[in-house]
Protein backbone atom coordinates (compact mmCIF):
# COMPACT_ATOMS: atom_id res chain seq x y z
CA UNK A 1 0.00 0.00 0.00
CA UNK A 2 2.69 2.44 1.05
CA UNK A 3 4.98 1.31 -1.75
CA UNK A 4 2.20 1.75 -4.26
CA UNK A 5 1.65 5.30 -3.04
CA UNK A 6 5.34 6.01 -3.34
CA UNK A 7 5.37 4.63 -6.84
CA UNK A 8 2.42 6.78 -7.80
CA UNK A 9 4.11 9.84 -6.37
CA UNK A 10 7.32 9.08 -8.25
CA UNK A 11 5.31 8.77 -11.48
CA UNK A 12 3.56 12.06 -10.69
CA UNK A 13 6.91 13.78 -10.15
CA UNK A 14 8.32 12.55 -13.44
CA UNK A 15 9.33 15.50 -15.62
CA UNK A 16 8.68 17.91 -12.79
CA UNK A 17 11.24 20.11 -11.17
CA UNK A 18 11.17 18.92 -7.54
CA UNK A 19 12.85 20.35 -4.47
CA UNK A 20 15.81 22.73 -4.57
CA UNK A 21 17.60 25.17 -2.24
CA UNK A 22 15.22 27.99 -3.08
CA UNK A 23 12.18 25.86 -2.20
CA UNK A 24 13.88 24.73 0.99
CA UNK A 25 14.42 28.38 1.85
CA UNK A 26 10.75 29.11 1.07
CA UNK A 27 9.69 26.28 3.37
CA UNK A 28 11.73 27.87 6.18
CA UNK A 29 10.14 31.24 5.46
CA UNK A 30 6.78 29.50 5.59
CA UNK A 31 7.61 27.98 8.97
CA UNK A 32 8.51 31.41 10.38
CA UNK A 33 5.35 32.93 8.90
CA UNK A 34 3.15 30.16 10.33
CA UNK A 35 4.70 30.71 13.76
CA UNK A 36 4.24 34.50 13.43
CA UNK A 37 0.66 33.95 12.36
CA UNK A 38 0.05 31.76 15.40
CA UNK A 39 1.16 34.51 17.77
CA UNK A 40 0.12 37.64 15.93
CA UNK A 41 -3.11 36.64 14.18
CA UNK A 42 -2.71 39.27 11.50
CA UNK A 43 -4.72 38.58 8.39
CA UNK A 44 -1.96 39.69 6.02
CA UNK A 45 0.44 37.12 7.50
CA UNK A 46 -2.18 34.39 7.04
CA UNK A 47 -2.56 35.33 3.38
CA UNK A 48 1.21 35.47 2.98
CA UNK A 49 1.46 31.91 4.37
CA UNK A 50 -0.87 30.67 1.65
CA UNK A 51 0.98 32.66 -1.01
CA UNK A 52 4.36 31.21 -0.01
CA UNK A 53 2.92 27.69 0.29
CA UNK A 54 1.31 27.97 -3.13
CA UNK A 55 4.47 29.38 -4.75
CA UNK A 56 6.64 26.68 -3.17
CA UNK A 57 4.47 23.84 -4.48
CA UNK A 58 4.10 25.58 -7.81
CA UNK A 59 7.90 25.47 -8.13
CA UNK A 60 8.22 21.86 -6.94
CA UNK A 61 5.55 20.57 -9.34
CA UNK A 62 6.54 22.84 -12.20
CA UNK A 63 7.38 21.30 -15.58
CA UNK A 64 9.36 24.36 -16.68
CA UNK A 65 12.64 23.00 -15.35
CA UNK A 66 15.09 25.48 -17.00
CA UNK A 67 13.15 28.45 -15.61
CA UNK A 68 13.06 27.01 -12.07
CA UNK A 69 16.72 26.11 -12.35
CA UNK A 70 17.69 29.68 -13.25
CA UNK A 71 15.53 31.01 -10.40
CA UNK A 72 17.43 28.78 -8.03
CA UNK A 73 20.76 30.00 -9.44
CA UNK A 74 19.70 33.60 -8.84
CA UNK A 75 18.60 32.74 -5.33
CA UNK A 76 21.96 31.09 -4.55
CA UNK A 77 23.88 34.08 -5.91
CA UNK A 78 21.83 36.46 -3.78
CA UNK A 79 22.23 34.23 -0.73
CA UNK A 80 26.01 34.16 -1.04
CA UNK A 81 26.07 37.95 -1.43
CA UNK A 82 24.02 38.36 1.76
CA UNK A 83 26.12 35.92 3.81
CA UNK A 84 29.30 37.57 2.42
CA UNK A 85 28.03 40.96 3.54
CA UNK A 86 27.45 39.75 7.10
CA UNK A 87 30.82 38.00 7.19
CA UNK A 88 32.54 41.27 6.13
CA UNK A 89 30.48 43.20 8.65
CA UNK A 90 31.59 40.91 11.48
CA UNK A 91 35.21 41.11 10.37
CA UNK A 92 35.26 44.93 10.24
CA UNK A 93 33.50 45.09 13.62
CA UNK A 94 36.24 42.99 15.20
CA UNK A 95 38.89 45.12 13.47
CA UNK A 96 37.37 48.28 14.94
CA UNK A 97 37.77 46.73 18.38
CA UNK A 98 41.45 45.84 17.96
CA UNK A 99 42.66 48.57 15.60
CA UNK A 100 42.47 52.28 15.00
CA UNK A 101 42.26 53.42 11.42
CA UNK A 102 44.16 56.66 10.88
CA UNK A 103 44.45 58.73 7.76
CA UNK A 104 47.83 60.09 6.77
CA UNK A 105 47.55 63.92 6.98
CA UNK A 106 49.72 64.26 3.89
CA UNK A 107 48.38 61.74 1.37
CA UNK A 108 45.17 60.48 3.04
CA UNK A 109 46.38 56.87 2.96
CA UNK A 110 44.48 54.77 5.51
CA UNK A 111 46.75 53.20 8.12
CA UNK A 112 45.72 50.49 10.57
CA UNK A 113 47.27 50.80 14.04
CA UNK A 114 46.75 48.31 16.87
CA UNK A 115 44.99 49.81 19.88
CA UNK A 116 46.39 50.24 23.38
CA UNK A 117 50.03 51.08 22.58
CA UNK A 118 49.97 54.64 23.99
CA UNK A 119 51.57 57.50 22.07
CA UNK A 120 53.29 56.29 18.94
CA UNK A 121 54.96 57.66 15.85
CA UNK A 122 53.16 56.48 12.78
CA UNK A 123 55.08 56.32 9.55
CA UNK A 124 52.96 56.38 6.42
CA UNK A 125 53.88 53.38 4.24
CA UNK A 126 52.92 55.28 1.10
CA UNK A 127 54.60 58.69 1.36
CA UNK A 128 56.90 58.23 4.34
CA UNK A 129 55.34 61.10 6.31
CA UNK A 130 55.62 60.67 10.08
CA UNK A 131 53.06 61.81 12.61
CA UNK A 132 52.26 61.19 16.25
CA UNK A 133 49.05 59.50 17.39
CA UNK A 134 47.57 57.94 20.48
CA UNK A 135 46.53 54.38 19.87
Ligand SMILES: [Zn+2]
Pocket residue numbers: 104105106107108109124125126127128129
Ligand atom coordinates in the same frame (compact mmCIF):
# COMPACT_ATOMS: atom_id res chain seq x y z
ZN1 LIG B 1 51.10 59.42 3.59
